[in-house]
Each structure stands twice: as C-alpha cells, then as structure tokens.
Amino acid sequence: MTNPVLVEVTRGHLVESSHRGAIAVVDAHGNCGAAIGDVEAAVFPRSSVKLIQALPLVESGAAEAFGYGEEELALACASHSGERRHVAIVRRMLEKCGHSPADLECGAQAPSNLAAANALVRTGEASSPLYNTCSGKHAGFICLACHLGVDPTGYVASNHPVQRAVAVVVAATTGISLGADVCATDGCSIPTYAVPLDRLALAFAGLITGEGQSPQRAAAARRLFDACMGDPSLVAGTGRFCTEVMEALSGRVFVKTGAEGIYCGAIPEAGLGIAVKCDDGATRAAEAMMAATLAALLPMAAAERDLFSQRLTRSIASRVGVKVGEIRPVAGLVDAIREGRSLTREDIIRSADSSIVPTARSPSGG
Amino acid sequence: MTNPVLVEVTRGHLVESSHRGAIAVVDAHGNCGAAIGDVEAAVFPRSSVKLIQALPLVESGAAEAFGYGEEELALACASHSGERRHVAIVRRMLEKCGHSPADLECGAQAPSNLAAANALVRTGEASSPLYNTCSGKHAGFICLACHLGVDPTGYVASNHPVQRAVAVVVAATTGISLGADVCATDGCSIPTYAVPLDRLALAFAGLITGEGQSPQRAAAARRLFDACMGDPSLVAGTGRFCTEVMEALSGRVFVKTGAEGIYCGAIPEAGLGIAVKCDDGATRAAEAMMAATLAALLPMAAAERDLFSQRLTRSIASRVGVKVGEIRPVAGLVDAIREGRSLTREDIIRSADSSIVPTARSPSGG
Numbered sequence: 001m002t003n004p005v006l007v008e009v010t011r012g013h014l015v016e017s018s019h020r021g022a023i024a025v026v027d028a029h030g031n032c033g034a035a036i037g038d039v040e041a042a043v044f045p046r047s048s049v050k051l052i053q054a055l056p057l058v059e060s061g062a063a064e065a066f067g068y069g070e071e072e073l074a075l076a077c078a079s080h081s082g083e084r085r086h087v088a089i090v091r092r093m094l095e096k097c098g099h100s101p102a103d104l105e106c107g108a109q110a111p112s113n114l115a116a117a118n119a120l121v122r123t124g125e126a127s128s129p130l131y132n133t134c135s136g137k138h139a140g141f142i143c144l145a146c147h148l149g150v151d152p153t154g155y156v157a158s159n160h161p162v163q164r165a166v167a168v169v170v171a172a173t174t175g176i177s178l179g180a181d182v183c184a185t186d187g188c189s190i191p192t193y194a195v196p197l198d199r200l201a202l203a204f205a206g207l208i209t210g211e212g213q214s215p216q217r218a219a220a221a222r223r224l225f226d227a228c229m230g231d232p233s234l235v236a237g238t239g240r241f242c243t244e245v246m247e248a249l250s251g252r253v254f255v256k257t258g259a260e261g262i263y264c265g266a267i268p269e270a271g272l273g274i275a276v277k278c279d280d281g282a283t284r285a286a287e288a289m290m291a292a293t294l295a296a297l298l299p300m301a302a303a304e305r306d307l308f309s310q311r312l313t314r315s316i317a318s319r320v321g322v323k324v325g326e327i328r329p330v331a332g333l334v335d336a337i338r339e340g341r342s343l344t345r346e347d348i349i350r351s352a353d354s355s356i357v358p359t360a361r362s363p364s365g366g
Numbered sequence: 367m368t369n370p371v372l373v374e375v376t377r378g379h380l381v382e383s384s385h386r387g388a389i390a391v392v393d394a395h396g397n398c399g400a401a402i403g404d405v406e407a408a409v410f411p412r413s414s415v416k417l418i419q420a421l422p423l424v425e426s427g428a429a430e431a432f433g434y435g436e437e438e439l440a441l442a443c444a445s446h447s448g449e450r451r452h453v454a455i456v457r458r459m460l461e462k463c464g465h466s467p468a469d470l471e472c473g474a475q476a477p478s479n480l481a482a483a484n485a486l487v488r489t490g491e492a493s494s495p496l497y498n499t500c501s502g503k504h505a506g507f508i509c510l511a512c513h514l515g516v517d518p519t520g521y522v523a524s525n526h527p528v529q530r531a532v533a534v535v536v537a538a539t540t541g542i543s544l545g546a547d548v549c550a551t552d553g554c555s556i557p558t559y560a561v562p563l564d565r566l567a568l569a570f571a572g573l574i575t576g577e578g579q580s581p582q583r584a585a586a587a588r589r590l591f592d593a594c595m596g597d598p599s600l601v602a603g604t605g606r607f608c609t610e611v612m613e614a615l616s617g618r619v620f621v622k623t624g625a626e627g628i629y630c631g632a633i634p635e636a637g638l639g640i641a642v643k644c645d646d647g648a649t650r651a652a653e654a655m656m657a658a659t660l661a662a663l664l665p666m667a668a669a670e671r672d673l674f675s676q677r678l679t680r681s682i683a684s685r686v687g688v689k690v691g692e693i694r695p696v697a698g699l700v701d702a703i704r705e706g707r708s709l710t711r712e713d714i715i716r717s718a719d720s721s722i723v724p725t726a727r728s729p730s731g732g
Binding site for chain 2: 002009011012013014016017018019020042043044105106107108109118121122129132182183184185186187188189192194260261278279280281282285318319320321322324325
C-alpha cells in the first residue's frame with residue numbers, strides 16, 4: 001500500500017515538496033479513531049516511546065529509591081536540547097545513584113539548542129554524552145541497573161537486564177512479540193524494535209487511560225505523563241514542537257518525537273493514543289501530521305487555537321525574513337481524521353489544485 | 367503519476383524510511399537517456415542552476431571587465447560552506463566592482479561548515495551575508511549590474527535588469543517560457559522558476575556540449591564548467607557531495623545541489639545532462655539518486671569506484687561510531703538508469719524483500 005501525501009511544502013503558490021505518511025488513532029480497546037495510510041506497517045519508534053522505556057524505572061521502585069522527582073522523571077522521557085537545565089538534571093540523576101557522566105554509553109553529541117552549543121564553543125568545553133539528547137533516558141537506565149543490583153556497564157546491549165526489562169514493557173503495551181528479526185540499534189546505541197504503527201497508538205491509549213494495565217503500571221505511567229505535561233520544557237527544549245504544543249495545550253495532550261519522522265501522543269480527555277510516521281523520515285512533516293491530528297481531535301479555545309495555528313501551518317521564510325512558502329497538512333486531512341475516514345478522491349483533488357503543473361513547452365529546447 | 371521509491375534508509379536489516387523521486391537524463395537534442403518517474407513535472411531548480419544564472423556575468427563581459435578569474439567564477443556558481451577561502455573570494459569579488467558586503471541582499475546566514483561557524487562564535491563575529499551560501503552568486507549579480515550600468519540596489523527583484531537577464535538565459539537553455547505563474551522566491555530572495563525536470567537536464571546537456579548554443583554562450587558555459595570542475599572545493603565545501611564527487615571523478619562530471627532535494631549535473635564525455643528531484647526535498651536522497659545516476663552512466667576505474675562507493679551507499683552510524691544502517695539506492699535503480707528503462711516490477715519486488723513486514727500480533731494489545 002502506498003501511503004497518501006499528507007503534508008505539502010509550498011513555495012509561492014506552488015507545491016515544491018510533499019511528504020507521505022500514515023496516522024493511527026486508537027482507543028485503549030483497540031477501536032480505530034482514525035487510520036490514514038498503512039497503519040499496520042511496522043516502524044521503528046525510536047525516541048517516541050521513551051515514556052514506555054522509562055516505565056521500568058518507576059515500576060521497579062528505582063526512581064523512588066534514588067529520590068527521583070518530577071524533573072528527573074521528565075528527563076528520563078526526554079529528547080532534550082542540551083540546555084543548561086536539562087544537563088544539570090541529568091548530572092543530578094547520575095549523582096543520585098552514585099555514577100558520573102563517564103558511565104553514559106549514549107555517545108557524545110553537541111547540544112541541539114544553538115545557544116547552548118555556542119556556549120560550549122565559547123568556553124572550549126568538549127561536547128560530552130551529557131549533552132546527548134538521550135542522556136536523561138540513559139541516566140535512568142543506569143539508575144535502574146543500580147536498583148536491580150546489576151553492573152550498569154553495557155546497559156545498552158539487548159541482553160542486559162535493563163534492556164530486557166524495557167523490551168518486556170514495550171512488548172506488553174503494544175501487544176507485539178519482539179524478536180531479533182525486528183530489532184535494530186538506535187542512534188544512542190540501545191535496541192529499537194519495529195512495531196506496527198497502530199500498536200504504538202494502542203500502547204499510548206492504554207497507558208494514558210490505565211485501561212488493561214496493572215495498577216502498578218497505570219500509576220507509573222500517570223507519574224511519567226504528569227512529569228512531562230507538567231513541565232514540557234524538560235521533554236524537548238526552547239522552540240521545539242513537543243515543548244510548545246504541550247505548553248499551548250496545557251495538560252490536555254502528551255506528544256513525543258522520535259528520529260526519522262515518527263511521533264507518538266496521547267489525549268487524556270478522549271482516551272486516545274496517536275502514532276504517526278512520515279515515510280521519508282522528515283521531522284517537519286511528522287510535526288505537521290501530529291498537528292493535524294490534534295487539530296482534528298481536540299476541541300480548542302480561541303487562545304489555544306491561535307497558539308496552535310503556527311504549528312499546524314508553518315511559514316518558510318527567506319534569509320531576510322520574508323515569507324516565501326509554508327509547510328501544511330493537505331486539504332482534507334484534518335476533516336478526514338476528525339471523521340475517522342480515509343482521504344477521499346475529493347480531498348486529493350482539492351489538494352492537487354495547488355500542485356505544480358507542467359508549464360508550456362516550446363518545440364525546441366535550445 | 368506517483369514517483370517510485372528510489373532511495374531506502376535502512377536500520378539493521380529493515381527499511382526505516384524511503385524516498386521517492388524522479389531522474390531525467392537527456393542529450394543536447396532532447397533524446398532521453400533515462401527517465402525514472404515523472405520527468406515532465408515542473409520543479410523549482412533553486413541553487414542547482416547557479417551555473418546557468420552565472421552565464422550573463424560571463425556573456426555580458428562583466429567578469430572580464432572586472433578581472434574575475436577562475437576562483438571568482440567558481441564562487442559565482444557555488445553554494446559554498448562559508449569557509450575562510452570562500453568568504454575571502456566573495457569579498458574580493460565585491461571589492462573588484464567597488465562594492466562591499468553591505469550591498470549583498472541575500473541575508474545573513476551562519477556558515478554551514480561547522481568549524482567555520484564555530485570560529486565565528488569564538489571570535490564573537492556576527493554572521494553576515496558574506497557567509498550566506500549564495501553570497502558568491504550575489505556578488506556576481508552586483509558585478510553584472512555594475513557592468514550593465516544600472517544601480518545594483520534591489521538586484522534580487524524579478525523586474526531588475528539583472529534578474530531579467532538571468533531569466534532570459536534560464537528560459538533559453540530550458541526551452542520554457544517563464545511567467546509569474548511559475549515564479550516563487552528563493553531563500554536568498556531572488557526569483558526561482560519552476561521548470562520540468564527533463565528540461566533542466568536538457569539545459570545542462572546543451573551547455574556541456576555547446577550544441578544548439580551561440581558560440582558566445584557555449585564559451586561562457588565552458589569557462590564556468592572548467593572553473594567549477596577545476597576546483598570543486600570552491601563550489602560546495604569540505605566533505606560535501608558536490609565537492610567530493612567532482613574531486614573523485616576529476617573533470618569527468620559536473621554536479622550541483624539545490625535546496626529541497628534537487629540536483630543537476632552533466633557528463634561531458636557522454637554529452638548528457640542530468641536532473642534529479644526527491645519528492646520530499648531530502649538532500650540525503652537526492653545525493654543518492656545522483657550517485658546512482660553517475661554510477662550507471664560513467665565507466666569508472668577501480669580507484670574512482672572506491673572513492674565513489676561511499677557516496678553511493680552511505681553508512682549511518684550511532685553516536686559512538688558503530689554502523690547501524692545505510693542510505694542506498696533501491697535495488698535495480700543503477701541498472702534501470704544504465705539500460706534507459708523504467709523500474710520494473712521485478713526491481714520493485716527485489717527491493718521490497720528488504721522492507722519491513724508487519725510483525726506477529728497477539729490477540730490483545732494490553
């Protein structure tokens with residue numbers, strides 16, 4: 001099945017680029033809220049399931065034993081931008097379990113936040129694993145190893161007790177058995193398991209409602225969701241989609257990005273889980289797909305809608321700041337998601353009206 | 367027409383993301399060398415036609431009048447990385463026609479080369495239009511205005527004599543009449559006109575062979591191609607595709623990138639022009655498409671093939687440097703281009719063998 005075009009990138013009044021993808025919305029019973037494209041195709045969730053990967057940290061009692069509060073839990077679920085506060089909290093997570101940044105196995109990375117990266121350049125400080133966008137998750141893994149009484153060394157390996165515990169929870173929440181055939185290595189060296197898109201949505205629906213979960217798991221998920229939605233600046237960073245959308249829709253939505261155009265989310269008041277994947281891996285398009293999904297499913301007050309509209313349709317500006325195009329969901333996408341139907345031929349024709357058409361040709365090209 | 371998947375991004379042994387696109391290869395008479403996907407669809411060429419946009423600078427006599435040599439001509443065709451040498455040459459281009467960086471209208475941009483960007487951060491120097499990847503082209507525009515005896519101010523506007531001269535050459539070489547209906551604004555504020563992909567390839571075939579061109583235009587094109595292929599480090603920068611591929615295949619190929627996944631090229635020995643566009647705008651995929659095209663059309667010695675193979679299939683590494691996946695043309699693409707045929711069902715099936723398949727599902731998701 002070829003996924004439909006869901007996001008257009010325009011320049012002037014023509015479409016310059018387009019992004020295909022799939023969107024799955026389900027409730028905790030697996031009932032389909034919306035299914036755009038091939039929602040049964042397996043995708044690598046990458047960092048979009050960090051909240052699920054952090055469940056063992058809470059469920060095991062490790063977080064409580066080592067005095068992790070809201071901030072530490074948010075960082076365990078974060079793909080942070082390496083800003084000062086992010087790094088300070090990760091350092092504290094390591095200190096609380098008697099470890100140091102040298103024990104992180106995620107690899108060094110410069111902060112994705114430009115000001116933070118430039119601050120390091122100015123002081124001449126080398127980038128370190130602390131600034132890796134996954135360092136909070138990794139600090140949580142080390143903490144879990146300590147609590148389990150095992151050596152944290154090698155905690156990124158799929159056969160280490162930490163990753164085995166994580167895989168058990170991913171399998172249980174998605175209802176998928178995870179074998180070596182669907183396992184690959186994430187950029188931060190831990191395993192990532194390919195899971196059908198609708199099963200990712202199902203996992204978040206189950207966790208946000210607690211339905212079908214043990215009381216222990218439901219409580220752990222609630223603590224993690226609250227930590228993330230309570231201070232969205234910790235989950236991503238200044239100016240980023242996850243942070244801005246969770247701030248704009250305070251407490252009404254959880255969203256989490258992952259590399260290669262994946263996004264997961266949950267809407268507590270509707271009891272829905274969401275998973276989107278852009279076929280080509282573009283973050284700009286995955287964000288627009290998630291924005292369209294939220295616009296369809298979440299009644300918004302005028303103020304929320306204003307804050308949100310810039311994320312639904314993003315301007316592309318020239319280097320002197322003049323708007324020259326935009327990134328936007330295709331016409332009909334928001335309606336199709338709201339109505340729980342596929343994109344119709346009419347939607348696609350409506351959208352194609354704004355596409356580039358071949359121009360008049362002269363007989364000779366020279 | 368839906369373009370075929372031409373590039374796969376793998377993780378482990380599964381396909382994580384995929385890129386669709388089109389590839390046009392034609393000779394100077396418009397004979398099709400290869401046509402993959404919809405090659406008649408119009409695309410914005412963006413910076414991939416900088417060499418064409420620089421033709422008026424040479425044809426008018428401006429370059430000669432102001433003493434522009436090989437280096438200045440290469441920079442006029444460049445999307446440079448803002449490295450020290452790039453910026454020094456652009457500064458000289460402006461000085462030679464009595465102007466300064468303050469006259470550039472492309473807007474400020476930090477160097478894309480990380481070391482160059484960090485050097486600015488360390489010294490506290492603000493980024494300026496000099497570091498804009500298009501500053502060489504813009505310096506050439508200012509030089510052309512001087513030679514035409516018109517005020518350079520506003521040289522980025524579509525009705526300024528400089529942009530009118532540029533549009534005339536783009537129209538003549540592509541054989542397309544360029545109206546306001548296909549005009550949009552590039553990131554550096556100049557007009558960009560949507561042109562069918564095969565007509566972009568035709569333009570480069572005509573210019574690389576000189577066939578169908580006036581002696582003046584053929585000579586101007588030859589000077590610009592020679593300047594670019596003679597020192598590819600000036601056309602892009604350290605580690606970049608345009609520079610590395612032109613260096614590896616010294617003098618045997620011209621390639622030039624543009625934003626949103628467009629690439630143009632020419633093979634002098636075969637008399638062919640090339641244009642590729644990745645539907646979703648990804649540079650990583652446009653590079654792989656161009657690499658596949660060159661691999662198909664250019665007989666290579668063992669040493670050239672070795673240098674080139676890393677550009678044909680690029681490794682994706684984790685943050686600790688371990689290979690976790692790759693970016694590669696789909697199976698059959700190189701053969702299809704070489705044989706001048708479309709991708710067959712067999713090619714697509716061969717490719718799909720390595721795609722992600724839905725995993726086993728348990729009855730319940732909780």
